[in-house]
Amino acid sequence: MSMRTPLKTIRHLGSAKDxxxxxxxxxxxxxxxxxxxxxxVILVIMLSGATHAEFVAAAGSPLGAIFLIAAVLSVTWHMxxxxxxxxxxxxxxxxxxxxxxxGNTFFTAAIxxxxxxxxxxxxxxx
Amino acid sequence: xxxxxxxxHPRIGADRPLSPHLQVYRPLFTMMMSIVHxxxxxxxxxxxxLLAWWLFAAASGPDYFTWVxxxxxxxxxxxxxxxxxxxxxxxxxxxLRHFVWDxxxxxxxxxxxxxxxxxxxxxxxxxVLVWIIGYMxx
Ligand code: HEM
Numbered sequence: 321m322s323m324r325t326p327l328k329t330i331r332h333l334g335s336a337k338d339x340x341x342x343x344x345x346x347x348x349x350x351x352x353x354x355x356x357x358x359x360x361v362i363l364v365i366m367l368s369g370a371t372h373a374e375f376v377a378a379a380g381s382p383l384g385a386i387f388l389i390a391a392v393l394s395v396t397w398h399m400x401x402x403x404x405x406x407x408x409x410x411x412x413x414x415x416x417x418x419x420x421x422x423g424n425t426f427f428t429a430a431i432x433x434x435x436x437x438x439x440x441x442x443x444x445x446x
Numbered sequence: 447x448x449x450x451x452x453x454x455h456p457r458i459g460a461d462r463p464l465s466p467h468l469q470v471y472r473p474l475f476t477m478m479m480s481i482v483h484x485x486x487x488x489x490x491x492x493x494x495x496l497l498a499w500w501l502f503a504a505a506s507g508p509d510y511f512t513w514v515x516x517x518x519x520x521x522x523x524x525x526x527x528x529x530x531x532x533x534x535x536x537x538x539x540x541x542l543r544h545f546v547w548d549x550x551x552x553x554x555x556x557x558x559x560x561x562x563x564x565x566x567x568x569x570x571x572x573x574v575l576v577w578i579i580g581y582m583x584x
Contacts, residue, residue: 347548350541357538361531365580369519372508379504392497399491406488434498438505445505 342401349398356391363387380442392435400428479562483540486533493530531576536569 333339363384367375378384403424411417471477503514517523543561546552552561 347545350544353541354538357534361534361576365576365583368580369515369584372504372511375504375511379501388501395494399487399494402487403491406484431494431498435501438498438501441505442501 342404346398346401346405349394349401352390352394353398356387356394359387360391376442379439382443385439385443388439389436392432392439396428396432396435400424403428476558476562479540479565483537483544486537486540489533490530490537493533496526496530528573528577532569532573535572535576536565539565539568539572 363378367378370378379388404421407417407420407424411420500514500518503511518527543552543565546561552558
């Protein structure tokens with residue numbers, strides 16, 4: 321006799337309650353990261369010794385800003401998912417795990433917020 | 447229903463034995479590369495602070511930005527950025543390797559070794575190339 325409920329089978333969510341969505345989002349952002357990171361490296365090469373005015377002109381231009389925001393969002397989402405797996409792998413105490421997973425979200429959110437705000441200010445605020 | 451008392455539920459966080467871990471395996475090249483993928487991922491994670499700082503400095507105005515540019519331009523800043531570049535490119539190539547596996551290819555004994563070597567060689571060559579170009583256009 322199976323102890324499994326039909327609901328479990330229908331939902332396909334498994335013990336982590338979100339099925340394969342973590343794995344899938346890690347891959348999705350990884351795929352997006354490839355062109356975004358290549359473009360980012362090129363942008364950094366172009367801006368490595370730039371003056372403030374040159375930097376604002378490039379990073380604050382519509383194309384530059386949209387590209388940078390896309391890169392920041394994809395990378396921060398990807399790195400949050402990635403770090404969560406690392407934490408879950410090595411931290412076995414339940415309390416510490418929760419604290420670190422929370423801290424992970426706060427850190428990545430802070431990086432995303434500071435970066436996106438700064439880019440928008442370069443674009444709109446001069 | 448029987449009368450036997452159920453075995454107590456194991457305490458959460460108890461020191462249960464874990465499966466054999468790193469210390470019992472002979473180090474292999476592919477295994478080191480897997481670990482390096484994780485280490486570069488974690489390194490990049492904290493390195494993203496530098497990008498946020500750079501953008502924040504630009505948004506704060508010319509004075510602060512010039513100071514931060516000076517820091518990144520110093521030998522110490524350049525060493526950090528060189529390391530960041532390598533970690534980024536190595537992790538990117540390692541990610542491409544994961545895509546090949548996700549598609550169900552590249553699990554053979556020879557392919558695994560070849561892909562691992564290509565990742566390492568590729569990341570070093572690309573990093574040096576990026577920096578040569580970077581210094582040329584400056
Ligand atoms: C350049 C494009 C990138 C690609 C193609 C890529 C690809 C991947 C893939 C496929 C994984 C999953 C590995 C696994 O399942 O074991 C992964 C993990 C991870 N990535 Fe990336 N990534 C990229 C950029 C980045 C960046 C920029 C960061 C951080 C700022 C980052 C941080 C991480 C972290 C922390 C992990 C978890 C490491 C682990 O579980 O071992 N990645 N990456």
